[in-house]
Every structure is written in C-alpha cells, then in structure tokens.
C-alpha cells in the first residue's frame with residue numbers, strides 16, 4: 169500500500185465543496201491540522217456555529233473522500249463548531265454553555281452516535297472496555313466549579329498510590345485537561361488503527377481538546393457529543409488501566425445521562441462549590457447518576473473556604489460546609505473539602521496541578537485522602553501513597 173502524506177489528504181479535501189460558501193472546506197479554512205500516522209488520518213472540520221447542524225453531509229463526504237485514498241485504512245473526521253468567522257473571541261461563560269440536552273428533544277442512546285460523527289459503533293449497550301478495571305466520572309451540576317482541576321488532581325493522586333491511571337477529558341464544551349495536564353498544543357499520534365494517547369505526570373491522557381483549538385467553543389448536538397466521546401474511548405489505546413477518571417461535561421442534560429449509561433462507570437464523584445445554587449445543581453447530578461444506577465462515591469466541596477496565603481487566616485467566603493450537609497441529607501459520602509487557594513489555580517493553570525507541584529503540601533494530602541477513599545470504595549483495597557518523586561517525571565511520546 170502507498171504511504172499517505174498530509175498534502176495528499178489536504179489536496180483530496182479540497183474537492184469537498186460547501187454549497188453555502190461556494191468554495192471547498194480547505195479554502196474556507198475549516199480543516200484543522202490533519203494528523204496522518206501510518207494508514208490512519210484524523211482531522212477536525214471546524215465550522216461556524218450557525219452552520220454546524222447542516223454540515224453533517226459535508227463531514228461525511230470529507231470522510232469518504234479521505235477513506236477512498238490509497239494507503240488510508242482509518243479515518244476520524246470530527247465536525248466541530250468554532251466561533252463564527254470575524255466574530256469576537258468570546259467564549260460563553262461556563263454557566264451559559266450550550267447544554268447538549270437543551271434542544272427540546274431527547275437524544276436517547278438507542279440512536280447510537282447520531283449524525284455528525286464518524287458513525288461506526290454506537291448502540292444501546294454499555295461500551296466494552298476490558299482493559300480498564302474501573303471508570304470513575306467526575307461531574308458537576310454546572311460549569312466553573314473546578315471540576316477539571318479536581319479530576320486532574322484526583323487522577324494524579326491515584327497515580328501516587330501506585331495505580332495505572334488514565335484521565336479522559338469528556339468535557340467537550342471546554343476541554344481544559346490538555347492545559348491542566350501540561351499538554352496544551354500537543355497532538356496524539358496513531359499506531360496501527362489505534363490513537364496513542366499522551367502521557368504526563370505518570371497519567372495517560374486523552375481529550376477532544378487535542379483535536380480542536382481550546383478557545384473555540386464547541387457547539388455540538390447531543391448525539392454528536394456522545395458519538396465523539398464513544399469513539400475516543402474505543403479507538404484510543406489506553407493500555408491496561410487500574411482506573412480511568414472521566415472529566416464529564418458540566419450539567420445534567422441528556423448528553424451526561426447518555427454517557428453515564430453508555431460508559432461502564434464504577435461510580436461518580438460530584439464536585440460542588442459551597443453556594444446554594446451550585447448545591448442545587450449538585451443534587452441534580454447526584455440524582456442523575458442514581459437514576460442510571462451508577463453509585464455516587466461522594467461529594468467534594470471545592471473552593472470551600474479561602475485561606476490567606478500569608479497569615480493562614482481562614483475566610484468562609486460562601487458559608488462553607490454546604491456540601492457536607494447536602495451529602496448527609498442525600499445519604500452520600502462526603503469525600504473532602506479543597507480550599508480556594510491561589511496556589512491551586514496557579515499550579516493548575518501552569519499545567520502542573522498542585523499534587524505534582526507541591527506533592528508534600530496540605531492540598532496534595534487532601535487530594536490523596538480523596539483518592540484513597542475513591543479507590544477503596546471501588547476496589548475494596550486500602551492503598552498506600554508512594555513517596556513523592558523528587559523530580560517529576562515527564563514522559564512525552
């Protein structure tokens with residue numbers, strides 16, 4: 169078979185025309201960074217949000233076109249909707265992000281991946297992921313509560329317990345895991361027909377964010393999201409994992425519900441800030457998982473209180489303790505509280521979450537305690553933390 173190269177792929181995609189524009193998808197600037205590895209080609213087609221839903225036929229044609237090329241065996245073509253050309257780069261605040269379930273009709277999982285995504289797979293049962301012993305969802309009722317920060321630190325703390333850990337960023341509306349894990353701008357490669365995930369800080373990482381620009385808000389419909397996520401879970405070569413942490417999309421819409429049904433979850437963790445409104449949302453999250461019989465492993469209160477970095481004074485900004493109370497009322501374990509601390513933000517935003525940046529500090533200890541509780545509830549084992557590494561290991565593929 170002939171070796172395929174990127175230029176051939178781009179040239180082929182130039183034949184895919186968009187009627188609405190009178191040009192092709194390459195000239196329109198919609199084709200983002202095709203990744204060619206062996207006989208596998210992966211690319212995103214980033215379209216203006218207002219055109220998004222009409223463009224599934226274009227995506228399908230692009231996929232067929234590349235599949236027809238000599239030397240290509242597998243194609244992953246993802247349709248994403250960035251901001252409209254010429255519009256200001258203003259991602260919506262997390263609370264106003266599109267909820268995939270909010271279109272007034274249900275996207276039941278029996279429809280499979282639906283339009284918009286490469287359509288192999290999908291179905292009604294749970295995904296079969298035999299090499300992954302346990303999958304734990306980290307969810308929140310609304311955006312911006314620190315779910316990704318929590319998910320990453322829990323994953324890192326589990327790795328410190330000596331476990332083989334994966335972190336899967338399913339937050340399609342704002343995939344922040346690449347940045348949080350210090351992998352922004354990196355691209356996964358392919359081996360055979362599998363995508364090779366990235367790895368940093370001893371955790372194996374995959375995110376839709378590796379395929380789209382971080383600052384382009386993705387406006388997808390529910391079935392597209394579920395299809396994309398299922399495909400990533402299936403096509404990525406995760407290797408053997410003791411536990412995979414899934415950073416879920418925020419909210420409790422149909423997408424989240426479908427994911428909770430399709431992914432074989434061992435349990436879910438709910439992250440909440442202390443504000444009442446967030447707790448109301450957290451309750452919804454908890455009920456959603458209970459509805460689909462996924463055990464709620466517990467609630468974490470993030471940004472629980474403010475601790476002055478210089479004098480150590482504790483300020484209960486939002487009336488801390490609400491999550492503990494809610495957990496007791498709802499008969500769910502309370503896993504712990506993480507303060508609002510500038511160090512946590514700086515560490516996360518620099519791609520070295522606090523568990524790695526200050527492995528012997530109090531915050532790392534809090535995350536380790538949470539990770540231990542999670543691991544003992546899903547495995548029945550009581551693990552010991554490994555001593556912190558003097559030099560964090562970076563291992564890029």
Ligand SMILES: Nc1ncnc2c1ncn2[C@@H]1O[C@H](COP(=O)(O)OP(=O)(O)OP(=O)(O)O)[C@@H](O)[C@H]1O
Pocket residue numbers: 262308310311312313314315316317318339342344418470471472506507508509510511512513514516517
């Ligand atoms: N405990 C904390 N103390 C200080 N800053 C925090 C804390 N937790 C999270 N942050 C900061 O808050 C911001 C939002 O966090 P993060 O991206 O984890 O939230 P999220 O709930 O995943 O949001 P979304 O899903 O809407 O993207 C980040 O800048 C992060 O560094």
